[in-house]
């Protein structure tokens with residue numbers, strides 16, 4: 001009761017909740033979807049190819065295969081990389097569940113390598129330490145949009161004969177040196193969930209320069225089935241199709257793909273706006289002691305899916321939970337990305353123990369994601385900054 005009275009002594013910075021991320025659709029997007037609805041093909045039509053081509057061209061990859069969602073796309077990548085029972089795949093604990101669940105789907109074993117405390121991305125030195133005779137692949141995640149150390153990881157993968165899969169759900173449009181993410185790893189996954197850079201409602205894609213992976217992804221997406229004459233083991237006639245592997249129905253619809261094509265027209269302005277917002281945050285927060293702003297990589301240019309602030313506990317009266325709640329009371333839709341995957345009950349039951357990635361756990365205990373999405377108005381950005389400053393002032397020792 002006393003607590004409630006203390007809080008009501010000042011009104012929130014905003015009257016309504018600002019989410020941490022949200023799609024931006026316009027009339028062109030709506031029209032693109034309506035056109036499909038009026039046409040002949042709701043699925044397996046021409047929009048899929050058009051979308052795949054557009055994404056492949058944008059990232060500078062030879063091939064792209066669209067999926068129902070990013071998780072299915074990651075599953076496809078694990079299949080294409082021939083991950084199976086007994087195979088180990090090294091990934092980061094600071095990611096969404098899907099980055100390691102996709103390994104479990106294939107009967108493989110996720111192995112968690114700790115993060116670098118600067119970028120919060122998987123630490124290449126930790127990857128090396130986790131390699132065994134059973135390691136088959138690395139799934140590296142461009143957390144928040146900041147690309148992983150792609151050169152180092154490419155070298156590690158080559159030296160140990162591993163497949164390098166990049167989970168780029170956060171990093172469409174990010175660059176590393178002069179290369180766009182999506183053209184670098186053996187396979188790269190992008191997600192089109194509404195909070196990501198562009199949306200198809202649900203959707204995902206794998207980009208690759210490898211023809212074998214491309215063919216395997218196509219097959220996997222559609223029941224493990226092929227009609228390609230050069231892939232058939234026999235041919236009963238013009239109707240003939242053949243199932244050679246166990247696949248799924250992971251096909252994106254044309255409704256989604258048409259939305260994706262239309263959204264891709266706006267990708268550059270979306271990213272420019274995200275970078276603008278991130279710059280304003282960095283200017284506002286970089287001199288606040290006790291707060292750690294995201295590190296900027298020398299070689300990389302992030303497309304800023306997320307903006308994370310770390311609140312170093314020693315500087316504050318009240319823990320992260322109290323600070324988080326205070327920001328929510330200001331109607332700022334803060335979030336936490338992510339709970340280390342191996343701390344999930346399902347993973348604990350599989351035998352993963354607390355403490356295996358100490359940096360990830362330290363990171364988790366102090367991280368708060370603040371809103372960052374292109375549709376945010378300047379006044380929304382002002383509100384976030386004002387709320388952070390207000391809560392900071394209240395909690396600073």
Ligand SMILES: *Cc1c(COP(=O)(O)O)cnc(C)c1O
Nearest residue numbers: 069070071096098169191192193
């Ligand atoms: C969103 C996301 C995924 C999964 O993508 P969906 O399209 O939601 O299935 C995987 N990895 C990361 C890091 C993500 O943020």
